[in-house]
Amino acid sequence: MSYKVAIVDDHTLIAKAIAGIVNDFEEFEVLYEVENGKKLIERLERPGAAPDIVLLDISMPVMDGYQTAAWLSANKPGIKIMALTVNSDEESLIKMVKAGAKGYLQKNIHPMELHEGLRRMINTGFYFPDWATSHLMTSIASKDEANHRNILNDRETEFLRYVCSDLTYKEIAQKMFCSPRTIDGYRDALFEKLHVKSRVALALFAVREGIFDIDHPESFG
Numbered sequence: 413m414s415y416k417v418a419i420v421d422d423h424t425l426i427a428k429a430i431a432g433i434v435n436d437f438e439e440f441e442v443l444y445e446v447e448n449g450k451k452l453i454e455r456l457e458r459p460g461a462a463p464d465i466v467l468l469d470i471s472m473p474v475m476d477g478y479q480t481a482a483w484l485s486a487n488k489p490g491i492k493i494m495a496l497t498v499n500s501d502e503e504s505l506i507k508m509v510k511a512g513a514k515g516y517l518q519k520n521i522h523p524m525e526l527h528e529g530l531r532r533m534i535n536t537g538f539y540f541p542d543w544a545t546s547h548l549m550t551s552i553a554s555k556d557e558a559n560h561r562n563i564l565n566d567r568e569t570e571f572l573r574y575v576c577s578d579l580t581y582k583e584i585a586q587k588m589f590c591s592p593r594t595i596d597g598y599r600d601a602l603f604e605k606l607h608v609k610s611r612v613a614l615a616l617f618a619v620r621e622g623i624f625d626i627d628h629p630e631s632f633g
Contacts, residue, residue, distance in 0.1 A: 414441040415439060415441070415534055416443040416465075417434050417463055417467060418465075421472070422448055430496070434526070434530070436523075437527050443461070449476065465534070466493050468481060468495050468513070482511040492514050492533050494514070495516045495517065496526075509613075510610070514539070536578065537576070563605055567598065568598055572602070572614060572615075575618060
């Protein structure tokens with residue numbers, strides 16, 4: 413099975429180069445390349461044009477990466493968003509995550525890291541290299557973070573492991589043999605306890621605290 417990838421980048425040569433690299437990965441195939449978010453939205457109106465992953469540049473004319481990620485999150489939540497950019501600053505990273513990106517890579521990476529990032533996006537739903545994870549953890553940390561693990565009950569811990577998968581909240585409810593409303597309750601309680609506001613932040617906390625083993629995702633669920 414080949415997973416479909418769309419590339420959104422206003423630099424044609426770079427987009428073509430990225431496409432060539434991705435097409436060399438056995439389990440991935442580039443569906444198309446477009447130069448900005450507006451062009452992506454237009455393409456998505458066509459039948460069969462929805463990719464599994466969008467590789468999204470940040471700095472683009474007409475509709476940039478932040479705007480595009482926010483639109484995709486609101487209108488096409490099934491598409492996974494991976495930022496692929498020259499930006500390495502904390503502000504860009506956090507702004508993209510808040511807009512809905514589930515992964516973040518720089519363009520100067522080795523092709524094998526791109527492959528690993530795409531693979532992790534499919535298998536776990538997110539991918540951030542160490543430097544990005546460090547920035548994100550700093551941004552969501554609070555004064556009492558050392559006590560966070562101790563205030564979780566068993567069901568919340570189980571829920572956090574499933575959060576790191578690509579299951580929807582409804583599917584997590586089925587796995588945990590409870591109602592979607594109960595799952596919403598776990599999520600909202602964890603948002604309050606951990607002082608975060610997104611599923612990505614919950615997943616990052618689970619990885620940092622060893623609740624979910626990112627190197628062996630098959631070990632749970």
